[in-house]
Amino acid sequence: MHPAQCHRHLLFGDLLEDVGAVTSIFPRESVELGYRMPDLWAWTRSESPAARQDRLLGVLKAAEARGRVRALRLRYAHMRKSARAAMRLELFLPPQLKPTRIPDPLNRQERRRVETILEEKVDGSIFPR
Template sequence: MDSDRHKNKTPSDLKKMCPQQRARCQAYMEPTKEAQNSVALAKQRVSAAITKDKNLSVGNKTTADEKMRQDSLIGQLKAAEARNRTRQMRLHYHNYRAQEINLMISNQATAQRALRVELLLPASESKTRTDDSLSKLQRRRVEEILDDERGLTLNRT
């Protein structure tokens, strides 16, 4: 019933209304032929685009998988190259440092000074294990034995 009331409005009546009332009335009115044609054309374009995308996605699915695989491989190669460059730079630095220290040692005035410099600045870093292979109990027992100056811990009779 309310929609019937809005259908009977003439264009002159619509012009007299404020914009909010006009919008309410036009919401219930039948769209013009021109608007209906535009809506139909838009729906056709949308459906054509959807079917075109579906057809392309079926054909491109394998190429997309292949591209992802290639991108992953390229990423792995780049990471390996970066690690190799870092390793080469580290080796170059250590070699250069060792040469400089050896040069400093050889340029000392006396053998005693050369030994001092060699002890303070080792040419190559020694790779000692810093992790402890002993448990706390074993460590305490070893320290107990080392601290025992009279040999009471081991020499029991």
């Protein structure tokens, strides 16, 4: 596969596979009349606005999830030189990145002293004596 085609496939592969699913979500009036522009409001009139909103939210959430999965897959693939090593890395790494916790340098008593100093009201001077 040509490098440009490979790059395009990596970026848009899932979206191209989901074209059939999208057409099933948004059906046309007639299959025979492919040359005519379908009435976009014909299939939505029978739905309630809440159902239409739920369907739209579902489609958007699914697209966002596909984008997140694709971004993670590309990130793992670029971390390793070979596809086999990238798949091995993807299997062993957690799906969500865990934020690193920075430990508090103050113990409980020191933290209480600092908070009382910060809560004190001083008459305008920055450094009380």
